Amino acid sequence: MKGDSSAHRYCPPPGPILPPPSNIESSHVFISDALLKNTSWFDSSTFAIKASIGDVPVINYQHWGKINSAGSATKDLFNTKFRLASVTKVFTVLAVLLSGDKIGWEDSITKYIPGLEAALYKDVSISALAGQTSGLGRYGYVSDLSFLPTFSPKILGLTPINTTLPGCDPFPGGTVCTASQVLDMFNDPNHHPHSPNSVSLYSNIAYNLLGQALESVYPNQSYASIIKKLIFEPIGMQTAGFDTPSASDEAEAILPLSGQQWFAAPFSNFDPAGGIWATPDEFHKFAMAVRGNKLLNAAETRKWLQPRSFLPSYYQLVGAPWEIIRPSDLKITVPRPIDIYTKSGGVPGYTSYLVLIPEYDVTITINVAGDKATPALQTLLPTVIKPLVAYADTQARQQALAKYAGTYRGASGSNSSLVLTIDGGPGLKISSFNMNGAPVVAGLAAMRGIPVASASARVYPYDTDAWAEGKQVWRFQLDGPMATGNTWADLDCASWNFGDPARYVGNPLDILNVKVDSNGKAKEIELVGWRSTLKRTKD
Structure with a gap:
């Protein structure tokens, strides 16, 4: 059943070429300590990987790194909290979609946030904010170099000036901007959106606006309480939330040790962009709910997965907020593009990935904590996806042979x-x-x-x-x-x-x-x- 792409190039219609495999009874080992132990980050990283084909779990892998975080290596890592970082954006968009009777997908954001300068923001729609085509910059005040005490303007040939920014939202855990200060920032010419609905530019502050839009249509409710009511509670994410876990309870979460510069502090105004803490079990439960159309129906989910813009790569597109990849090195019988819908999250100390592969009904979630969380995740993603897709492809063909x-x-x-x-x-x-x-x-x-x-x-x-x-x-x-x-x-x-x-x-x-x-x-x-x-x- 091997494909012969050299002899003939097939052009199947859009969509799956066979039904995904079902009722998998897998004893296959997709990932192991032996496979990863020679990497530079393995010993110092704590991570959990879960994957399913249909409703069947096929990967449940956890690894406690050497003393690199507060936490007990005797505890089940799948029930220990990690920061999801920017995967939170998936929750924010889903909450907007679940509020479709209150928030119009193509409405201007000015409809929901009084005080935004209408002339500047009238073309910035909810969908543009969700799909990273709003024309807004990345952070706003966050990470402005003037807030860094160790930064010297001379390094970049900058002329030293007195700080004129309000000094709020400089970094997680810093002074939080008030609502009026946030509005002033968005109306500041230095932060105006540029050419909405043109090119993609990753923006966290776009999601701050989506969080405010949600709060405007649910009076007297915070963004966190809205997410809890619309998503956490219906699917049983009982411990997930936005509050930083207590450092006194080492078993509750993976937290930095003294001196480690991990972003474990509250995100406050940036909660809609990256503030969720959840266990790997809860994270996977959420991913399975999306895959299984538990919150949106099938048609709504498919619409949500559609790309919104292109990138300067043959293999990547941008959704809302999906990061869609189509790798060329998958070991499948019939070489063709396979749409892989992902959302990554990354801040110092924490990385995560949510992966959906509808062609094979595959769901993957990865949580990593450690000083080398980013290189760890970059290695883990293809290490997990490639053998899992190859296995699912073989199973789908074998089952189709028997069934049809x-x-x-x-x-x-x-x-x-x-x-x-x-x-x-x-x-x-x-x-x-x-x-x-x-x-x-x-x-x-x-x-x-x-x-x-x-x-x-x-x-x-x-x-x-x-x-x-x-x-x-x-x-x-x-x-x-x-x-x-x-x-x-x-x-x-x-x-x-x-x-x-x-x-x-x-x-x-x-x-x-x-x-x-x-x-x-x-x-x-x-x-x-x-x-x-x-x-x-x-x-």
Whole structure:
């Protein structure tokens, strides 16, 4: 079942090429101490990794680093709090989406924050703030060099001047800006948004505005209480919150030791951008709730995952707030882009990652604490994703072979049959397809102007919202006229333009309704356009 990309380039339609694997019974070891022990950060980093395929846990890995943090190595790390940092942005956007009856996705932020200069912010929408295209800068007052006591302007050739900033929000744990000071900052010409809805620029203060918008539509409630009510409580995140865990309770959280410059202090105004503390178990529970459409329905979740802007990379896009990657080195049978929806979080001392891979129904969460938390996370992400995707790909193909491959025949005397197989290409290959004695694939190819002698077709999952117990919807499509070698910009890969190619008296010719048994194994296929049903044979 190995793909042969050198002999043929496939152009499957958008979406999954096979159903994701289900009911995994995995004893496979994806990650181990032996795999990581030679890294420069392993001994000094404390981290937890959880991963699932569907609802089945496949990775539960924890590692306590050598004395690098307050905490007891005898405690279950999965129930010990880490700072999620910027993964908090996912919670903030989700809270906005859950408040759709109160906050319009394309509304101007000026509708929710009186006092923002309308002329400057009228084009800064809620969606632009969430999708990092608001045109706002990164931090506001936070990290301004004038606040750093050790900074010398001469290092950069700057002329020393007396500090004119209010001195608030300089860093976590510092003096917190009042509401009026925050508003003054946003209206200061030095912090005005530039060309909203153009290029992506990562902004934390954009999320401060989203937090204020939430507070404006939930009177007398703080941002933290809104997140608790809309997200934490419904999915059972009982200990998650925004308050810095007590240093006196070493078992409650991973906290810095004396002298370590970790950002463990309260984030206050920046809570919507990165303030959540949660255990790895709670973090994974949240990720699974997003994957399983527990808070938004399936259509709303898919809409949320859509990209908002591009980056100067072939492999990265930006969502709200998703960081979407499409790695080229995944070990899968049919080489193709796999959309991996991530959100990273990182402050000194803490890093985290939330990962969703809908193609394979994979959910991953990673929490790291330590002085080398950033290089640790950068190594862990591909180390976890690549073998997990390869395994899920193999399982999906093996399950599809058992569930769908075979011969389906019409009633006696109809001379109608369909043969499905699994080969080195995407989806289910149609090896033979005859209806009332007519070769269907050849006939459709002739109608499309494709050489009949080389015509082939495949079947792909479709309209999964219509899938129900005992019934699935699939779509078959002729393989595109792609040969070896590449056309400019892959313009010959236009499969998204060839769906629903023909109908007969209203019924689509490319839709197959598959009836399955309680184990998901196909029993018969209804060919909607032919108004006929073919039953799977036992041979």
